[in-house]
Structures are given as structure tokens and as C-alpha cells.
Amino acid sequence: MDKEPNIIAFCCHYCAFTAADLAGTMRQQYPTNIRIVRVPCSGKVDVNMILEAFVEGADGVMIGACEPGGCHFIQGNLRARKRVDYTKKLLEEVGVDPERLEMYYIAASQGPLFAQTSREFTERIKRIDAEKAKTVAQSQGTNGESV
Amino acid sequence: MIVAEQKPFDEIYERAKRHKKILLMGCGTCVTVCMAGGEKEVEILASQIRLAARERGDDITVEEHTITRQCDDEFFDEATARKVAEADALISMGCGVGVQFCAERFAEKTIYPALNTKFYGATVEQGVWSERCAGCGECIVDQFGGVCPIARCSKSLLNGPCGGSSDGKCEVDPEHIDCAWQLIYERMEKLGRLDELEENKPLKDWTHHRDGGPRTVTREDVKL
Amino acid sequence: MSEDTLKSGSRLERTLVAGEFAVTGELGPPKSADVEIIERKAGYLKGVVDAVNITDNQTAIVRMSSIAAGLLAMKHGLEPVIQITCRDRNRLAIQADVLGAYALGLRNILCLSGDHQCFGNHPTSKNVFDMDSIQLIGMLKGMRDDKVFACGDEIRNTKKQPVVEPRVFIGAAANPFGDPFAFRVIRLAKKVNAGADFIQTQCIYDMDRFKQWMEQVHNKGLHEQVYILAGITPLKSVRMAEYMRDNVAGLTVPDHIIERLKNAEDPKEEGQKIAVEQIQEIRETPGVSGVHIMAIEAEKTVAGLVEKAGLLPRPQ
Numbered sequence: 001m002d003k004e005p006n007i008i009a010f011c012c013h014y015c016a017f018t019a020a021d022l023a024g025t026m027r028q029q030y031p032t033n034i035r036i037v038r039v040p041c042s043g044k045v046d047v048n049m050i051l052e053a054f055v056e057g058a059d060g061v062m063i064g065a066c067e068p069g070g071c072h073f074i075q076g077n078l079r080a081r082k083r084v085d086y087t088k089k090l091l092e093e094v095g096v097d098p099e100r101l102e103m104y105y106i107a108a109s110q111g112p113l114f115a116q117t118s119r120e121f122t123e124r125i126k127r128i129d130a131e132k133a134k135t136v137a138q139s140q141g142t143n144g145e146s147v
Numbered sequence: 148m149i150v151a152e153q154k155p156f157d158e159i160y161e162r163a164k165r166h167k168k169i170l171l172m173g174c175g176t177c178v179t180v181c182m183a184g185g186e187k188e189v190e191i192l193a194s195q196i197r198l199a200a201r202e203r204g205d206d207i208t209v210e211e212h213t214i215t216r217q218c219d220d221e222f223f224d225e226a227t228a229r230k231v232a233e234a235d236a237l238i239s240m241g242c243g244v245g246v247q248f249c250a251e252r253f254a255e256k257t258i259y260p261a262l263n264t265k266f267y268g269a270t271v272e273q274g275v276w277s278e279r280c281a282g283c284g285e286c287i288v289d290q291f292g293g294v295c296p297i298a299r300c301s302k303s304l305l306n307g308p309c310g311g312s313s314d315g316k317c318e319v320d321p322e323h324i325d326c327a328w329q330l331i332y333e334r335m336e337k338l339g340r341l342d343e344l345e346e347n348k349p350l351k352d353w354t355h356h357r358d359g360g361p362r363t364v365t366r367e368d369v370k371l
Numbered sequence: 372m373s374e375d376t377l378k379s380g381s382r383l384e385r386t387l388v389a390g391e392f393a394v395t396g397e398l399g400p401p402k403s404a405d406v407e408i409i410e411r412k413a414g415y416l417k418g419v420v421d422a423v424n425i426t427d428n429q430t431a432i433v434r435m436s437s438i439a440a441g442l443l444a445m446k447h448g449l450e451p452v453i454q455i456t457c458r459d460r461n462r463l464a465i466q467a468d469v470l471g472a473y474a475l476g477l478r479n480i481l482c483l484s485g486d487h488q489c490f491g492n493h494p495t496s497k498n499v500f501d502m503d504s505i506q507l508i509g510m511l512k513g514m515r516d517d518k519v520f521a522c523g524d525e526i527r528n529t530k531k532q533p534v535v536e537p538r539v540f541i542g543a544a545a546n547p548f549g550d551p552f553a554f555r556v557i558r559l560a561k562k563v564n565a566g567a568d569f570i571q572t573q574c575i576y577d578m579d580r581f582k583q584w585m586e587q588v589h590n591k592g593l594h595e596q597v598y599i600l601a602g603i604t605p606l607k608s609v610r611m612a613e614y615m616r617d618n619v620a621g622l623t624v625p626d627h628i629i630e631r632l633k634n635a636e637d638p639k640e641e642g643q644k645i646a647v648e649q650i651q652e653i654r655e656t657p658g659v660s661g662v663h664i665m666a667i668e669a670e671k672t673v674a675g676l677v678e679k680a681g682l683l684p685r686p687q
Contacts, residue, residue, distance in 0.1 A: 048187055051194035090191070093156040094199035301487055302457070302498070306505035306561055308554070309484040310546040310573065319487045332551050345557055347565050350462065350506050350521060 004033040005059035005125040009118070010049075012042040014072040015108050016064025022111030030118040034062075042066070042103075043076025050087045050101060060100045060125035064114065067105040077105070097128050148177040148269070149242045150276045151184065151262040156195060162259045163196050163238060164205045170234035171196075171261070172227075172249065173213030174241035181276045183262050184240030186213040192240070192261065210234060217245025223252050231256055267298075284355025284362065290343065292334030297351075299327035305348040307331070378515065378568060379540035381478035382450045383422040386661075387569065387598045391686050392654055393661030395452065395571065395600060396420040396673050399429060400440035409440055413447035415670040419677050420449075421685055422479055424571070424663070427454040431491025438472045445476060452542060453477050456485025461501035462510065462521050469514060470526075473537035481542040481571065482507040504543060505565045511541050512566025543567040545599075547575065547584035548623060556587040563597045570597055571663040574604035576615075576624045578652050585658055594658030601653045602663045605676060606642035609633050643676055650680040 011017040017038045023030060039045055042065030053061050063084060065077040081103060088098035102124075104117050153159075163169050171189050179185030193209045200207040212230050214222040217239060231237055231249075236257040239246040243264040250258045266278040281298035288295045297303045301319045308328030311318030315329040335341050353359065377384055386393045396416050401408040416423055423444060427437040434440075441451035453472050455465055469480065484504045488496050502510070510521045518526050518536040527534040543562040549555055559570065575581045581601065588594050606612045606624075609632045616624040628645060635641035646664075653659050662680075666673050677683055 046187070048190040048194065051191055051198070055194045055197045090156075090195055091198075094160075094195050095202035096198055302484055302500045302503070304484065304500070304503040306503050306558075308549070308551070308558075309504075310544065310549050311487070312550045314550060319489050326550070329551055332554055344554075345561060347505055347509060347561055350502050350510070353501065 003129065004031070005122060005129060006057055007031075007034045007060040007062065007118075007122060007125060008053045008058045009034050009036045009062045009064055010039050010042065010045045011036050011064040011106075012044075012066060012072075012076070013038055013040050015066035015070070016042075016104070016106040016114065018108040019064070019106045019110045019114040022109065023115040024111075026111045028112050028115035030115040031122045034118050034122065041071065041073045041076035042080035043071070043073060043078075045080055045083065047083050047087050047090065050084075051090065054091070054096060054100070059129060060102075060121060062101075062117075062121050063103045064106045064117075065103060067107055070107065097132075099124060099128060148180055148267070149244070149264060150181045150266055150268040150278070151178050151242045151264040152181075153183050153188070153192070153240075154261055154263055156199075159192070159238065159259070159261050160196060160199050162236075163207055163209075164200070164203075166235035166257070167206060168208040168210070168233070168235045169196075170210045170212060170230055170237050172217070172231075172237060172239050172241070173211070174217040174239075174245050175213055175215045176218075178240060178242055178245075178262065180270065181268075182274075184242075189213055189240055217241035217248050220248070220252070223248075228253075282356070283351070283353075284359075285352065290348070291331045292338055292340070294327055294330045294334055296327055296331065299325075299330070301327075304328070305351060379478045379538050381422070381540045383452065383479050384540045384568070386421045386686060389686070392682065393422075393598070393600060394420045394677055394682055394685065395422045395424060395661065395663045396670070397424045397426065397663075397665045397667075398440070398444060398449075398451075398670065399426050399668070400435035400437065402432065402434050404435065406443055409435075409443045410447055412670045413444050413449050416673060417448045418685060419674045419683070420664070421661075422450045422452050424452045424454060424481060424665075427456050427483070427485075428459060428491070430486050431458065431488045431493065433492060438468060438475070438477065441472070441477050442475050450479070451477055452479040452481050454481045454483060455507065456483045457500050457502055457504060457507055458485030458488060458498050461499050465507065466510070466514065466520055469511060469537050469539065473539060478538075479540045479542060480511060481544065482511065482567070483544055505561050508541055508543055508562055508565040508567050511537075511539060515539060515541070516566075540568050541566055542569045542571060544573070545570045546573045547581055548573070548577070555584065556591060556593070559588065559593055560591055563593055567597055569600065569660075571600045572602045573622065574602040574665055575649065575653075576606075576612075576622070576628055578649065580623065582656060585656055589658055598660040599658060600661040600663040601656075601659050602665055603646055603649055603653070604665045604667065605646035605669070605672060606632060606638075607669070608638045608642070611642075643672065643679070646676055647679045650676075650682070 071077040084103040091098045173189035189211045193211050196209050238259045238261050239249045240261045246260040267280040268276050268278045271277045283297045312326040317324035317326045398412050425437045425441040437453045441453050444451050482504045526536045612624050612629050632638045
């Protein structure tokens with residue numbers, strides 16, 4: 001049974017969110033389980049916000065930002081990058097796969113890229129979920145059954 | 148200000164999981180500035196504990212609360228006392244002073260420190276805090292152009308430098324530690340007071356430091 | 372200075388006061404309670420040097436104490452120079468040790484700051500640094516000449532009993548190549564003002580730079596106030612030379628020396644040759660009163676070196 005993962009996508013207004021909008025207009029298909037949260041800049045996203053998303057039930061969190069050098073607020077995406085890298089470490093400390101968090105650079109005009117990225121990220125989360133389910137099943141499998 | 152650093156997560160979690168309901172208490176002063184135990188850090192650590200508990204199948208409820216300063220009795224108000232009473236244990240994200248103040252205030256509650264308190268220091272740039280003062284109790288930095296040899300020389304030499312000063316760096320860690328005596332020399336040179344460094348500074352009176360025992364400062368004129 | 376005004380009467384002091392070119396060596400105590408090692412090393416150095424430095428937990432690695440090893444070395448016919456660092460002892464312990472050392476017959480003491488404990492085998496220990504080397508020199512001078520402890524008390528057991536002060540010959544180290552370079556001679560002056568009787572420098576390979584330093588020393592008149600012994604460490608190989616050049620703070624090894632070692636058939640012998648030449652140059656440098664040979668873990672080679680330099684026999 002393929003459960004659709006809950007994915008939160010923090011998208012900056014000037015680039016990634018606009019791209020997501022464009023993807024919709026262009027009828028580019030992307031998974032419906034992705035919930036987009038529009039932020040003025042990817043630099044608004046902070047460590048506590050990302051962790052809270054996971055606590056509240058997100059299976060994956062992606063940040064959509066302007067490309068380096070293209071941030072409307074100059075350095076917001078650079079700060080976001082550092083925070084994402086740091087949060088990955090924090091996730092690892094608590095036993096959550098850091099691959100469940102990712103940062104993507106998507107320019108405003110790249111509707112198709114947004115769609116593609118969303119699809120790929122969803123597949124990644126599904127894969128991680130499946131592997132986790134297997135590991136849990138293996139550790140629970142006692143009674144001498146071969147694993 | 149006092150600069151502290153968060154303990155490794157596993158060390159904190161090992162204590163948290165001994166209880167069903169814990170209160171994470173942040174401090175709004177020094178540890179907020181050095182980004183170790185302020186309101187945001189409380190949120191982050193709380194999320195981490197919740198995620199870890201979920202992953203490991205532990206049953207832990209985490210409450211969050213931050214007060215202005217944990218080293219001042221007046222900030223432990225009713226609301227704070229109530230939250231502490233409702234918890235099984237308190238994890239203080241204050242410095243060593245704050246943790247002890249909590250322990251004195253809530254003597255029947257188990258209290259854990261979440262931070263390792265390091266030194267008196269300042270923000271050199273965002274994300275970098277550096278030691279400046281050793282609390283020796285008898286400030287003489289003016290004799291050294293404003294650079295404290297007690298706190299910033301690895302050997303606390305008053306008549307430095309030692310033979311391990313090289314390229315302005317301290318042999319203990321040439322990558323990260325400046326030789327304080329190089330700094331003193333340059334500063335005194337700029338001030339035109341190099342001749343003062345030719346005087347032999349006498350033995351230090353360490354009674355003013357914690358070598359004389361834990362210290363207290365009293366002002367009779369302001370006591371109620 | 373004459374025989375009557377000798378401060379300690381030690382052999383080292385008498386040699387220097389008489390105007391002889393002094394030779395001192397070094398003996399590292401064992402990292403155990405093994406007395407045979409000391410006996411063996413003492414055997415190599417006996418009659419070859421005027422005095423022998425007995426190191427004090429050098430590079431913060433625990434070894435038999437300098438005073439104990441010094442006493443053992445003395446029993447085997449050597450005159451020790453006890454070393455005291457500021458890293459491991461406070462003013463109480465140091466003054467007690469100085470009284471004890473003097474009581475045991477030890478007469479020369481070298482005052483050092485001490486390598487930080489991070490370099491040794493007990494990096495998690497707490498260091499002391501109650502004082503620095505300059506304050507230490509001053510404290511010993513106060514004990515010897517003012518006959519008082521650092522606190523001002525007289526060095527006498529009771530008011531009725533006699534003052535018995537430690538009459539020691541006080542030494543200090545100097546690094547002609549350390550940083551800040553411009554400050555190095557001032558720091559030497561500070562040590563002399565504090566009461567240093569003799570100085571031993573870090574090992575020298577760059578003779579030109581050493582002579583520059585000696586010029587500054589001359590300009591300040593320091594060579595007349597203190598006996599300066601230049602440090603020499605014979606090189607054993609190209610690797611040793613390169614290691615010292617790259618890893619020892621403030622030490623430079625000129626390229627021409629490394630070239631000589633590279634081209635030599637027997638680098639060890641070439642290293643000895645270079646050392647002999649250096650000793651010769653040092654003897655000809657005005658203001659230098661002797662040489663301090665630090666043959667690290669190579670005490671056996673010192674006799675040959677001193678002989679080739681024409682410095683044997685040592686004056687009685």
C-alpha cells in the first residue's frame with residue numbers, strides 16, 4: 001500500500017512559488033500531496049520552522065529558493081542553505097533521515113522544473129518510507145523467521 | 148556576557164527520557180545572544196526531543212518556557228512556578244548560574260543543564276564568540292593596552308611572550324589562537340607606550356580570583 | 372666579579388667568572404623510576420661538560436623530577452643545572468623545592484615558563500602558571516640576595532635560628548628568533564633586570580640572524596650583565612633538519628645547511644661537522660660566554676663533538 005507522503009514545500013514568493021504557479025498554469029502535473037507554504041524569501045525559513053514541520057507530521061520538507069546570486073533579498077537563499085545544512089545534522093542526531101529535507105534552486109520561469117523536482121522529491125520520500133517500513137518489519141520479525 | 152554551548156543531543160536526551168513530562172526553560176539574556184539557550188533554541192531542542200522520542204518509541208511530553216533571565220529571582224514568576232510544578236523534571240537552557248538558580252528555587256525538582264558554560268566573552272562576528280575576561284577580580288588591562296594577558300594568554304603571563312609565540316599565533320593552537328602578547332605589543336606600540344612593557348610586573352595576587360574561594364560582592368548601601 | 376663575590380660557588384659559575392668558554396649539556400630524566408638510565412647518560416657526559424641541564428617534565432611529558440634526577444647525576448660526578456617551569460608548581464612548591472635542592476647540594480637553577488600541557492601526555496591536566504619565568508627569576512634572586520621568601524618572610528626557621536638562604540646560580544632561557552622579533556631583546560633585558568645570572572639560548576642554525584640579535588644585545592649592554600651561552604643541537608639527518616625548520620616555533624634552518632646534509636655521504640657526520648663549525652663561530656662572537664649543547668637523546672655524541680671543537684679537557 002503506497003501511502004502518499006505529507007510534504008511541505010516552503011517556496012519563496014519571487015522564485016519558487018512563482019514557478020509553482022506557472023507549473024499549474026502550464027498544466028504540469030505535480031503530486032497533490034505537496035503542500036506549498038509561500039514565504040517572502042527562503043531566508044525566512046529557519047531551523048525551528050523546519051523541525052516543527054516534521055514534528056507536526058511532515059514526511060519530507062523541501063525549500064524552493066532563488067538561484068545563488070538571484071535572490072531578491074540578496075543573501076536570503078545563502079542563509080537558507082546554511083540553515084538547511086545545519087538542520088540536516090539535527091535530524092540525523094534524532095534518528096530522522098536527513099534526506100527527508102532538501103533545498104532546491106528554482107527560478108521563477110522554471111515551471112516544469114518545479115513540477116519535476118516535486119515529483120522526484122516525492123519519490124525520494126516514498127523510497128525512504130518504504131525502506132524504513134522494511135527495517136521496522138525486520139526488527140519486529142522474531143519467532144526465528146528468516147529476514 | 149557569559150558564553151555557553153549546547154551539550155551534545157544524546158547527552159540531553161538521555162536525561163530527558165528518564166521522565167514523562169519535561170519543561171525546557173530558556174533564558175533571554177546571555178545565552179540568547181550566543182544562540183545557545185534562547186527562545187528559538189528552546190523551540191529547536193523541543194522539536195528534536197519530540198522527534199527523537201517518536202523515533203525511539205519513548206513517551207516524553209515537552210513543554211517550553213523562556214524567562215528574561217534565570218539569574219534573577221524576580222523573573223521566576225507565578226506562571227513559571229506553575230509550569231515547573233506541572234513537569235516531572237526541568238531542563239534549564241541557562242548558563243551554570245541559571246541552572247543553579249533554578250535548583251535553588253525549585254529544590255524538590257530534578258534539574259538538568261542543557262548547556263556547557265564556557266567563558267566571559269563577546270560576539271566577534273555573528274556566529275563567533277570569543278573569550279575576553281577571566282574574572283581575575285583585579286582588572287589591569289590598562290597596563291596592557293586593553294588586552295588582558297590573564298584571559299587571553301594561554302599561560303596567563305604578565306611578562307610575556309613565551310618562546311612559543313610565532314607569526315602572531317599561540318603555539319597551543321596556531322590556527323585559532325592569537326598570541327595575546329603579540330596583540331599587547333602592537334597595541335602598546337600604537338599608543339607609544341612600549342617602554343611600559345619593559346617594567347617587570349610583580350607576582351599576581353590570586354586571592355581576588357576564585358583561587359581565594361567562591362566570591363561574593365556586597366553593597367550595603369543598596370540592601371533593603 | 373671575582374672569586375670572593377661568587378653568588379653560588381657552582382662550577383658553572385666559577386668557569387664563567389674565570390673567563391673560560393663554558394660548555395653545558397642536557398640530560399633528560401627517564402619516564403620511569405629507572406636510575407640506571409641516569410647513570411648511563413651521566414657516564415657519557417662526565418668530564419665533557421661543565422654542567423648539565425636536567426629537564427623538568429619537558430614538553431609536558433612526565434619524567435622523573437629534575438631535582439631527583441639532578442641529585443642522582445651529581446652522585447655520578449656531574450654538576451646539574453636544575454630546571455623549574457611555571458607550569459606545574461605554584462610559588463609555595465617552587466620555593467620549597469629550591470630550599471630542598473640547595474640543601475641537597477644543587478647550585479644551578481634554570482627558570483622557564485614551560486611548555487603548555489597540551490603538548491604532553493597529560494593534556495587534560497590543570498596547569499598552574501602562578502607566575503611567569505621573569506617573576507620566578509625575581510623570586511629566586513629575592514631568596515638568595517634579600518634572603519626572603521616571595522611573601523617577604525625571612526628565610527629562617529625561627530627568630531632565634533639562623534638565616535639559611537639558597538645561594539643558587541640563576542639561569543634563564545632566551546629565544547633570539549622568537550616573535551615579536553623586535554621585542555626579544557627587551558624581554559632578555561627584563562630577565563637580566565629580574566636577576567638572571569646566565570642565559571641559555573634556543574638552538575641556533577641561522578648564525579647571521581644570531582649575530583644580529585647579539586648586536587642588539589650589545590647595544591643594550593646586556594652581554595656585560597649576564598653570561599650568554601648559545602644553544603647548539605647537532606643535526607642527524609635531512610629529515611631532522613626539515614622537521615625542526617617546519618615544526619619548531621621560531622626556528623629557522625638555512626637552506627645551505629640542508630643542502631650540505633643532502634649531499635653528504637654520512638649525514639650524521641656532516642651534522643657533527645656543521646655543529647663543530649657553529650661552535651667555532653660562536654667562540655669568535657663577542658659577548659658569548661659559552662655553548663649549550665642539546666643533543667636530544669644523543670648524549671653519547673657530545674663527547675666527540677666537544678673534543679672536535681677543541682674544548683677538551685674541561686678546566687677543573
